[in-house]
Amino acid sequence: MxxxxxxxxxxxxxxxxxxxxxxxxxxxxxxxxxxxxxxxxxxxxxxxxxxxxxxxxxxxxxxxxxxxxxxxxxxxxxxxxxxxxxxxxxxxxxxxxxxxxxxxxxxxxxxxxxxxxxxxxxxxxxxxxxxxxxxxxxxxxxxxxxxxxxxxxxxxxxxxxxxxxxxxxxxxxxxxxxxxxxxxxxxxxxxxxxxxxxxxxxxxxxxGGWKGSAPNYPIPGEFPPRDVFHVSYDSTQLQIAVAFPSAALEDEDYYSARVLNGVLSGGMFGRLFVEVREKRGLCYSVNSSCSANGYYGVHTAYAGTTTERAQETLDVMMEIFKTISGTITEEELERSKANIKASLVMSEESTQSRAISNATDWWWISRIRTLEEIKAKIEEVDLKMTDNYAQKLAATEPMVVTLGEKELKLK
The missing domain is CATH 3.30.830.10 (Metalloenzyme, LuxS/M16 peptidase-like)
Known part of the structure; x- marks a missing residue:
């Protein structure tokens, strides 16, 4: 400390x-x-x-x-x-x-x-x-x-x-x-x-005069079966949301998950943006994100597109998630790590960010991760670690929810 x-x-x-x-x-x-x-x-x-x-x-x-x-x-x-x-x-x-x-x-x-x-x-x-x-x-x-x-x-x-x-x-x-x-x-x-x-x-x-005992927090049980769900919505647009299980805060894959997400969704160089939006023009918005707490993590992706292009959009997104392992370049890896560290350093220069991150760290893992520790963990992530996590992600079935006029299917 x-x-x-x-x-x-x-x-x-x-x-x-x-x-x-x-x-x-x-x-x-x-x-x-x-x-x-x-x-x-x-x-x-x-x-x-x-x-x-x-x-x-x-x-x-x-x-x-x-x-x-x-x-x-x-x-x-x-x-x-x-x-x-x-x-x-x-x-x-x-x-x-x-x-x-x-x-x-x-x-x-x-x-x-x-x-x-x-x-x-x-x-x-x-x-x-x-x-x-x-x-x-x-x-x-x-x-x-x-x-x-x-x-x-x-x-x-x-x-x-x-x-x-x-x-x-x-x-x-x-x-x-x-x-x-x-x-x-x-x-x-x-x-x-x-x-x-x-x-x-x-x-x-x-x-000091505040009194009271805390409640016992529930522990998450088995997650629901992952499937494809459709919500009818009157629109010429169709929204796609995808979720994969990911690493919790103290899991060994936590930092690999962050780095992979940077490869997938790191601005205009992210695989999802390049392959789905720029090369094929399938959607107006596409991105992914990782979130985690002490219990579980989740890797989500979102795309907004037209009804006509929705099925192909989902197909390409899933293809990227399923096949990205083994295709990540050293340049993509280093760019992702640099972006994560830059964002981290800038946020940690804010006293509000420090107060919040210290509180949430203590809440979830009963210790405080220093900036130096997090930077070192990110720096440790290499192509092998990122590929291994990508393989785990590809081996799991996602949950997919669509919102619009047309139901989609997973291939």
């Missing part, structure tokens, strides 16, 4: 990570609490998203407007968001104003008012976001893929369920806040122009 990072756990279970970035003028924070869509009642999927937003509508004796004004007066760029696994408060501001921002964040997480009159407005905003997703075909097809690909509660929609959100009561909201906004398993990560010893004392004063 670098000397610039100090980690401590308070007596109530809150983990505090402080990284002293002496080169920075800013400071950033990320507070993760164990409240997510995984734990929402079956009939109220999306309730935890209401709770997250509602905590900023009154806390610590301040109204919604007063909280907003207080953060604005500090120059803080503060947001709160709720996902499948947890809720995250994050913000950035000048280092000498960090303590005041943490005090406001602590009030939201530990003593929110949860004002009932604000709920309907929040529900309306969440419903608008869901409607927007359904009206955007490229987002819709990835949503349809996600709710089919993952097992059990892990397939819950990332924006919640409209009917579940509508039916969420203030009693359900208060129960979620009481049971899941707790210090155990929560993580407060700070990076920037700070003194670790000084800020930890302040955190102890702000969060």
């Amino acid at each position: 670098p000397e610039t990072i100090k980690i401590t756990t308070l007596s109530n279970g809150l983990t505090v990570i402080v990284e002293e970035a002496r080169w920075a003028e800013s400071a950033s924070y990320a507070l993760i609490v164990p409240s997510g869509l995984l734990f929402d009642p079956e009939q109220n999927i999306g309730a935890s998203m209401i709770v997250a937003e509602l905590t900023s509508r009154g806390a610590g004796g301040l109204s919604a407007q007063e909280l907003s004004n207080a953060l604005d007066s500090l120059g803080a760029r503060h947001t709160v968001g709720c996902g499948l696994f947890y809720t995250t408060y994050r913000g950035s501001l000048l280092g000498d104003r960090l303590e005041d921002a943490l005090a406001i964040t602590a009030s939201m997480a530990t003593e929110a008012d949860l004002p009932g009159p604000e709920i309907d407005g929040i529900k309306a905003l969440l419903e608008q976001e869901i409607n927007s997703m359904y009206d955007t075909p490229s987002r819709r097809v990835m949503h349809e893929l996600s709710i089919r690909y993952y097992p059990g509660v892990f397939a819950r929609p990332s924006l919640g369920d409209k009917e579940g959100i509508r039916q969420t009561s203030i009693d359900t909201i208060r129960k979620i806040y009481r049971n899941f906004y707790v210090p155990e398993k929560s993580i407060l990560s700070i990076s920037g122009k700070v003194s670790a010893d000084s800020i930890i004392k302040k955190v102890e004063a702000l969060f």
Whole structure:
């Protein structure tokens, strides 16, 4: 662990990570609490998203407007968001104003008012976001893929369920806040122009009285059978989404998967872009991506095309995935690695990126990966490692979801 990072756990279970970035003028924070869509009642999927937003509508004796004004007066760029696994408060501001921002964040997480009159407005905003997703075909097809690909509660929609959100009561909201906004398993990560010893004392004063035990997280079961699914949609365009199982964060193939994805989808030189779009003119958009957590990883691909060219688009995409092993050049490999490292270095120069990455690393793998470690792991990836991972990918059947007027088939 670098000397610039100090980690401590308070007596109530809150983990505090402080990284002293002496080169920075800013400071950033990320507070993760164990409240997510995984734990929402079956009939109220999306309730935890209401709770997250509602905590900023009154806390610590301040109204919604007063909280907003207080953060604005500090120059803080503060947001709160709720996902499948947890809720995250994050913000950035000048280092000498960090303590005041943490005090406001602590009030939201530990003593929110949860004002009932604000709920309907929040529900309306969440419903608008869901409607927007359904009206955007490229987002819709990835949503349809996600709710089919993952097992059990892990397939819950990332924006919640409209009917579940509508039916969420203030009693359900208060129960979620009481049971899941707790210090155990929560993580407060700070990076920037700070003194670790000084800020930890302040955190102890702000969060030390917070009480509560964390929920037991479910473990993913067997994934659903992978097949081809079609969602009818009135359009001259057809959207294609594909998912393969990939490497989790600590798997040996994790970095090989990232490098292969760079070969497949590294801008205008990516295989998918060159072969599907440039050479054949089959689609207007095509890309792939990798994501991973401590449980599992997934390698996805997307293409937007016309109905007439959709089957050939899917055929070429699958051919690339199935045959890329053994064809990757040294130039493609080095370009992918260089792009990954450049992106990594640029993001890690941001105190907000550091605060978030430190928090999520600790959440998933109970340690922090340094920039030097990640760069070294990427540099270790060679053609053999990339080809081996590509072979594993080719040996698995994907899940395919299409959105449009025509059903497609896998050859």
